[in-house]
Amino acid sequence: MQHLLKSLPKVDTLLAHNELKMFQKSTLLPLIQSHLSLLRENICSNTLSPKELESALNEIIPVIKKKAIEATKPTLTRVINATGVVIHTNLGRSVLSPQILDEITPFLRSYHTLEYDLAKGKRSERYTHTKQILCEMFGCEDALLVNNNAAAVLLILNTFAAHKEVIISRGELVEIGGSFRIPEVMKSASSILCEVGATNKTHLKDYENAINEQSAMIMKVHQSNFKQIGFVKQCHIKEIIHLAQKHHLIDYFDLGSGHIGALPLADEPSVREICKYKPSLLSFSGDKLLGGPQVGIIIGKSQLIAQLKHNQLLRALRVDKFSILALQATLKAYQNKEYHKIPTLAMLAFTPKELESKAKNLKKRILASSIASELEVEVIPLHSLAGGGSVPHLSFDSFGISLQAKHLQVQDFEFALRALGLISCIQGEKILLDVRTLLEGDEERIMEILGEVLSS
Numbered sequence: 001m002q003h004l005l006k007s008l009p010k011v012d013t014l015l016a017h018n019e020l021k022m023f024q025k026s027t028l029l030p031l032i033q034s035h036l037s038l039l040r041e042n043i044c045s046n047t048l049s050p051k052e053l054e055s056a057l058n059e060i061i062p063v064i065k066k067k068a069i070e071a072t073k074p075t076l077t078r079v080i081n082a083t084g085v086v087i088h089t090n091l092g093r094s095v096l097s098p099q100i101l102d103e104i105t106p107f108l109r110s111y112h113t114l115e116y117d118l119a120k121g122k123r124s125e126r127y128t129h130t131k132q133i134l135c136e137m138f139g140c141e142d143a144l145l146v147n148n149n150a151a152a153v154l155l156i157l158n159t160f161a162a163h164k165e166v167i168i169s170r171g172e173l174v175e176i177g178g179s180f181r182i183p184e185v186m187k188s189a190s191s192i193l194c195e196v197g198a199t200n201k202t203h204l205k206d207y208e209n210a211i212n213e214q215s216a217m218i219m220k221v222h223q224s225n226f227k228q229i230g231f232v233k234q235c236h237i238k239e240i241i242h243l244a245q246k247h248h249l250i251d252y253f254d255l256g257s258g259h260i261g262a263l264p265l266a267d268e269p270s271v272r273e274i275c276k277y278k279p280s281l282l283s284f285s286g287d288k289l290l291g292g293p294q295v296g297i298i299i300g301k302s303q304l305i306a307q308l309k310h311n312q313l314l315r316a317l318r319v320d321k322f323s324i325l326a327l328q329a330t331l332k333a334y335q336n337k338e339y340h341k342i343p344t345l346a347m348l349a350f351t352p353k354e355l356e357s358k359a360k361n362l363k364k365r366i367l368a369s370s371i372a373s374e375l376e377v378e379v380i381p382l383h384s385l386a387g388g389g390s391v392p393h394l395s396f397d398s399f400g401i402s403l404q405a406k407h408l409q410v411q412d413f414e415f416a417l418r419a420l421g422l423i424s425c426i427q428g429e430k431i432l433l434d435v436r437t438l439l440e441g442d443e444e445r446i447m448e449i450l451g452e453v454l455s456s
Helices: 002-006 011-015 025-044 050-058 060-071 098-108 128-138 149-161 182-188 204-210 237-246 271-275 302-309 321-335 343-349 352-367 410-419 442-454
Strands: 085-087 142-146 165-169 192-196 215-221 250-256 281-285 296-300 375-387 390-405 425-427 430-434
Touching (some): 011 025, 011 060, 128 271, 142 302, 149 215, 149 250, 149 296, 149 302, 165 204, 182 192, 204 237, 215 237, 237 250, 271 281, 352 390, 352 442, 375 430, 410 425, 410 430, 410 442
Antiparallel strands (some): 142 296, 281 296, 375 390, 390 430, 425 430
């Protein structure tokens, strides 16, 4: 047995092997140690015959290399979203278009004036690059960016209501994805929650009766990811603004999804609409209905924005150069009415007729391929969702295809598609692919994936 154990190569010998030199020692060492340990166990237990051991020794380098390649693969993987959920939170929310990326790439590949004033030769603020365009679009006095809307909520509460009361309707104490709860955020910001009204009804008098010497702010939160219907009432932001001004308090509206009014979305409040009432502060996300990068956008009174900039938390919540560039390019696309540059808007604006045509073309391609005999394919009407906690009560008429593999159970079929990056839905015994959320080039990849799954 000892001579067999001695036949195992040394760790240092394997680390120095030409086939493995491309990998870091920190990656290789645990893989080598684990593999050699397994071989030792097999030798000691007489599990391997001499011939099997010889084969295992010859395979050490290929096995270690394969494991190292697997260990160093990126964990982020490109997928095809065929779910019909446009702003899919788990799949990265809004997609940036090739045009937007082409516009900002030269800046990312070089030094640029992120915090530098060329005219003065001095340091400047990174927030100036989006301030003007935001103020022009929404008619506000000033604007500030942070890394997401949750950060905006935290910064605003901590700046203006630390150890003070924030008045908010019970019907707006929401929880969104990832267990982000308004009461818990208030606690983190050292604010004191003062909840008023009932779950289903809050009147203006409820807010007014709660105002006292400890009150700092009246906060309104948009019910982004749910909808109350029936015997309900919530106060309009215009009423909240007037009440706050009357009592010299700050009014703050957390709009969440950030619909800016480019699409008719039923009774969804838009940033432009709310800004007509001149709120003290308003915040919303950049990567939801706006269709841009992940940022938290704060707009409002210049005096209040200036105070936010002096909060030390801002450094921790600071937005990066990529997000600034991507947001600036997205906002310019809005200004120039180049909506085709914003995939989120384009997908939500598709007509049922356009989508039916796309679905028919996809079906035609499948039926003309070598896998046609392996599938039953139908064009079917579907209902898409905006996603991202936006307009939960609203669905969009769509079209897609249903797939039923003749020799695979639907769960096995879905798993095989998902393993190759095609995210779909199951209905009964069929796979559903909603064409609304397919991007340019996705159809080609779908054909490749179907071919790989059904021909194996």
